[in-house]
Amino acid sequence: MYAVSFYDPDPDTTPERFQRVVEAYPRHKAYLDAFAAETGDVLMIGTFGDPGTQGSMAVFRSREAAERFRDGDPFFTEGLVYRSRILDWDPIVFAEA
Secondary structure (H helix, E strand, O other), X not given: OEEEEEEEOOOOOOHHHHHHHHHHHHHHHHHHHHHHHHHOOEEEEXXXXXXXXXXXXXXXXXXXXXXXHHHHOHHHHXXXXXXXXXXXXXXXXXXXX
């Protein structure tokens, strides 16, 4: 069982609030890189087409890893995530051809 984490953007964001996200990005990226290297629990992570309106998602090896990541992520700890959701995911994986 994997876990998929979603960060939903604030639908009423302001340019000032978005600027705070831009300024926090280097802290978020450093945290992500360290977490991924130390734990090996991040399988995929990225933004949707327009992250300011569509947000982002990540796939983790477990719910516990997803929660641990979120709880230490500067985007989350600095109050820049409008809504965070973590869903358990039981995918069907097809072998590569």
